[in-house]
Every structure is written in C-alpha cells, then in structure tokens.
Amino acid sequence: MQESPRSTVSSPEAKLGLKVEDLWDVQEPQLSPSEKLNSCFESIPVSAFPPAPSSQVVEINxxxxxxxxxxxxxxxxxxxxxxxxxxxxxxxxxxxxxxxxxxxxxxxxxxxxxxxxxxxxxxxxxxxxxxxxxxxxxxxxxxxxxxxxxxxxxxxxxxxxxxxxxxxxxxxxxxxxxxxxxxxxxxxxxxxxxxxxxxxxxxxxxxxxxxxLALQTSDTFLTMLLLLSKYRMKSLPVVDPGEGKIENIITQSAVVHMLAECVGLHWFETWGTRKLSELGLPVMKSNQLLKVHGDESVLQAFKLMRVKRVGGIPVVEGNGRKVIGNISIRDVQFLLTAPELYKDHRSITAKNFLTTVRKYLEEHQEASPLLRGPITCRKDNTLEEVILRLDTHKIHRIYVVDEDEHLEGVITLRDIISKVVHEPPGYFGDFFYGVVPLPKNSSV
Structure with a gap:
C-alpha cells in the first residue's frame, strides 16, 4: 500500500494514526470496520493525544x-x-x-x-x-x-x-x-x-x-470521541488527577486535524474513501437548516443560534437556497470588541455584518474564514475530501450544494467524528440522562 504524503509526515497526529494502524492490524478478522475502530480507540488513553498549543490551554478566573x-x-x-x-x-x-x-x-x-x-x-x-x-x-x-x-x-x-x-x-x-x-x-x-x-x-x-466535563488522562479515545460527537461537547479539558490541573484541551477541530494527518493509512481509507451519500451525510438537510437572509438583522442570526443551540448558520439570498456566507457564534466577538465598525449602519444586517468584518480583517491583515466565501462540497465527494477541506480552511462546517450551487445541507465537525465511532450499549450507563439533552437531528 502506498501512503499519501500527509501520512508519512512525522507529526504527532500521524504517529498516533500509525498507532491506530498497528492496533487495527491485530483485530479479530470477523469484526466489522466500525467495531474494529471502536476497539482501537478504546485501547488508547487520551494522554496520547498531541498536546494543544500553549496559547490554547487558557483558563479564565x-x-x-x-x-x-x-x-x-x-x-x-x-x-x-x-x-x-x-x-x-x-x-x-x-x-x-x-x-x-x-x-x-x-x-x-x-x-x-x-x-x-x-x-x-x-x-x-x-x-x-x-x-x-x-x-x-x-x-x-x-x-x-x-x-x-x-x-x-x-x-x-x-x-x-x-x-x-x-x-x-x-x-x-x-x-x-x-x-x-x-x-x-x-x-x-x-x-x-x-x-x-x-x-x-x-x-x-x-x-x-x-x-x-473534563477527561482524566486515563480515559480512552472512545470516550473522548463520543463526548465530542453524540454528547455535543465542543472541547474537552484533560486533567491529571494527581496534579489537579488541566494538561490539555482537545477540540473537535484537533480531532479532525488528526484524521486529516491519517489520510492514506489503511484504517482511515476503509471509510474515508466512501462518498458522503453512502455514509448518510449530510445529516442536516436543507429543509431542516436554520438560515438567515442577508437583509435580516445579524442579531437574528445570533438569536437563532442561542435558541436552537447551534454553532453557526448560513447567510442566504434570493429564494433562500443560495449561500453567500456563514456566521458562527465566534463572530459575536466583532460586535463586542470592535463596535465602532457599525456606528454608520442604521441597521446591522447579516450581509453588511459580513462585508464590514471582511473589510476590517483585510485592513488589519488578519487571517479568518470570514475572508473567504462559503466553503462547499457535493454529495458525491468522499469523506476524506471533506475532512481535508475542513482542516485546510480551519472551519467548523461545510455546506453541501447541488450542481446549481443550491443548498442541500450542512456537514459539521461533529458529523465527521460521529462517523468514526459508535456508542456501545450501556457505555455511559445513565450518566447523561437529563444532563445533556440531545435535540432531534442536532448538528452544531
């Protein structure tokens, strides 16, 4: 088997992928690929996950x-x-x-x-x-x-x-x-x-x-992946019980980056080369998507995110099927850290919010996904292609469009991770009962 250039790089993520590969090779042959992956990730402690940059291990008093x-x-x-x-x-x-x-x-x-x-x-x-x-x-x-x-x-x-x-x-x-x-x-x-x-x-x-909710260093990758997908956690602190402090913070983005570094490895290719439609993606279809039109208030976008507990929504125009941008909950920072940007606007619409922020980022030479147009894919793209696109552009969601560029759905980091593992019966017992509600067709 010829490995891709990405999987031959000596990055911590690639080395971790090779560890999964070794575990994969010794699994019982009668197990399904999904069961094999579950078993592999259950055998690796979260202490093996590459540490986050020091700038991201931040605590607020x-x-x-x-x-x-x-x-x-x-x-x-x-x-x-x-x-x-x-x-x-x-x-x-x-x-x-x-x-x-x-x-x-x-x-x-x-x-x-x-x-x-x-x-x-x-x-x-x-x-x-x-x-x-x-x-x-x-x-x-x-x-x-x-x-x-x-x-x-x-x-x-x-x-x-x-x-x-x-x-x-x-x-x-x-x-x-x-x-x-x-x-x-x-x-x-x-x-x-x-x-x-x-x-x-x-x-x-x-x-x-x-x-x-924090992970302990002895918890497994399977626990971590399930919490980041089915149980809707955006990030997970990892604590050393002996030291009593946070050692690492594992995010959905970090997990998808790890997957991107594993392109070419056998265990990855067993599911990464399959088309989105074959994997039941997108989970969230166009008629289920929350949207905000370009001429609506940008606060309507943030209000929808608050009420529906989602991390981002598309900005659309025309009949609501043409995506012109994406607003995520992170972007509220531009209302709070640079309010002077909007003093000349009688109404801060979603469209002029995007235009104003893009101009601000260009003037300050700051890199941001907002500088690009919406990143899209098609249903016949492979999961591998989508993972690489999400990782390259450092974004949390990608919109699925048809041949006419009409919106058909969205795929999030959570959706990607949910295709890697599944929860064994009774794995968490009743620990999450009534604690972390799971909205129907949730996709954040």
Whole structure:
C-alpha cells in the first residue's frame, strides 16, 4: 500500500494514526470496520493525544469581567475556556477548582438577554419589578430572574436613553430594537460599567450549554470521541488527577486535524474513501437548516443560534437556497470588541455584518474564514475530501450544494467524528440522562 504524503509526515497526529494502524492490524478478522475502530480507540488513553498549543490551554478566573473574558478568547482565537474558581481553597480537588466553561456562545446568550430585558424596561413591561428608589430589581422572563441581570439591563436602558426610547416600542424584542439602533447599541453596551464589571462567575448558572466535563488522562479515545460527537461537547479539558490541573484541551477541530494527518493509512481509507451519500451525510438537510437572509438583522442570526443551540448558520439570498456566507457564534466577538465598525449602519444586517468584518480583517491583515466565501462540497465527494477541506480552511462546517450551487445541507465537525465511532450499549450507563439533552437531528 502506498501512503499519501500527509501520512508519512512525522507529526504527532500521524504517529498516533500509525498507532491506530498497528492496533487495527491485530483485530479479530470477523469484526466489522466500525467495531474494529471502536476497539482501537478504546485501547488508547487520551494522554496520547498531541498536546494543544500553549496559547490554547487558557483558563479564565471566575472574577474576570465579561469584557476581559471576551478579550481573552479573541486574543487567543479560541471559542471557549475553563473557568477557574478563585474562591476554591488551595487543596481543592480539580472538580472543585473549575466551575464551568465560558464561551462566545454563552456571552451571546447573555448579550441577547440584556437587550431583550432593556427593551421590555423601555416599553414599560409588567415583568419589571421596582424597589424603593425606582430601580429595577427583577426581570423574571427576560433576565432569568437574577439581580445581576436586572442591574445590567437597567444600565443598558438608562445608558441608551432617548435613542432607545425611540427605537424600542411596545412588543418589540431587544435584538430587533438593537438592530435599529445600529452600532450605537454595541458602543453603549461595551462602554458600560455593567459590561466591564459583571464577573464571569456571576453568570455561571447561565453561560453553559453543557455541564463542565473534563477527561482524566486515563480515559480512552472512545470516550473522548463520543463526548465530542453524540454528547455535543465542543472541547474537552484533560486533567491529571494527581496534579489537579488541566494538561490539555482537545477540540473537535484537533480531532479532525488528526484524521486529516491519517489520510492514506489503511484504517482511515476503509471509510474515508466512501462518498458522503453512502455514509448518510449530510445529516442536516436543507429543509431542516436554520438560515438567515442577508437583509435580516445579524442579531437574528445570533438569536437563532442561542435558541436552537447551534454553532453557526448560513447567510442566504434570493429564494433562500443560495449561500453567500456563514456566521458562527465566534463572530459575536466583532460586535463586542470592535463596535465602532457599525456606528454608520442604521441597521446591522447579516450581509453588511459580513462585508464590514471582511473589510476590517483585510485592513488589519488578519487571517479568518470570514475572508473567504462559503466553503462547499457535493454529495458525491468522499469523506476524506471533506475532512481535508475542513482542516485546510480551519472551519467548523461545510455546506453541501447541488450542481446549481443550491443548498442541500450542512456537514459539521461533529458529523465527521460521529462517523468514526459508535456508542456501545450501556457505555455511559445513565450518566447523561437529563444532563445533556440531545435535540432531534442536532448538528452544531
């Protein structure tokens, strides 16, 4: 067998692939390829996974402000980071040292709650409770009923002043009103004291899409791959129980990069050379896809991601089948770190959001998937081709189109990983029952 150039490179990922190859060769011949792969990955501890770059093993203290968290995530170009509990005693176990994962997705949730709460306050919603002095005390439906949210929303409303009053009418939710206010809304938001002073720990009950879950160095690849696919984890910290600290962070992107480095190896080729249609991909078809039209508010895109718990959606035009771009939850950083970009926009539509961010990236000579048009593939492409494309372009999803470039579905990193392994009956027992809900046809 002739190996591809990628699999002959002495990268840690390629060496790991060769280890899987050795395990593959000694499997019982009567096992199916899927069973062989499960057995191989069950035999490898996660401690063997190549370490992430030091810039990606980032922790955020629970007393950091949301502003500091956004800046940290943006600086290191990462989607999320573990939150370290600064109040934990020095001799605390690793379980007590971390209170969760803070991510752009969670901060977007927070942002939208604040804008909705501010809108209700300015429109005189009855859900706002008052305490002596006339300040808002609770916002039960819009702000999860916590004083911290109420105080934050009061600050938004008061800071926005007359502009907010004019932009927000009765029955209009915050995202729509904020879009009408344009970039001034985000300038007000990011310059406010509550945004700079609200601590990550203050919203620890709301920013997690899933519980904080770490792997121990002795856990297996099979466990890791199942958590990153079926159980919807975006990244997994790996802790050394003896040291009580995070040794590595394994992301979906890192796993797909490992797979890309294994092109040409026998175990990879058994399924990597099959066409997408043969593997039941895309899982998420066009009529199931969330979409945002180019002339809709970009906040509508982020709101859809929040409500439906997905990591990105396509921007479409015309009849909704032509993809002109992709907006991911990571891109909310451009609303929070550079709000001045939108001050001349009366309404921040999805299309002008893409145009403005691309111009900003070009001027600052920053590399980003947003600089390219949407990356697409066809149903007759092989899984190997899609893996290489995702890895090369450093993207989390690829859109499937037909010969007329009409949208037919989407394939995510999670979809790719889910084709590598399957969960044996009773593997996790009832550990995840009621903890990590799995929406029907979920694809993030």
């Amino acid at each position: 629970s007393d950091s402000s949301l502003d500091e968290a956004v800046q940290m995530l943006s600086k290191h170009k990462i989607l999320s980071a573990p939150v370290r509990n600064v109040e934990a005693p020095e001799d605390a176990s690793w379980i007590d040292r971390y209170i969760g994962i803070v991510e752009f997705a969670g901060i977007a949730v927070w942002l939208l709650h604040q804008s909705e709460a501010a809108a209700q306050m300015m429109s005189g919603s009855s859900s706002v409770g008052l305490v002596p002095g006339g300040s808002a005390a609770t916002i039960s439906s819009a702000a999860l009923g916590t004083p911290a949210y109420a105080i934050a929303s009061t600050a938004v409303a008061e800071a926005a002043g007359a502009r907010a009053s004019a932009a927000i009418g009765p029955g209009i939710l915050g995202p729509e009103a904020a879009a009408t206010m344009g970039g001034s809304f985000f300038e007000i938001l990011t310059s406010s004291d509550f945004y700079k002073n609200t601590k990550v720990g203050d919203i620890s009950g709301s920013f997690r899409w899933a519980p904080f």
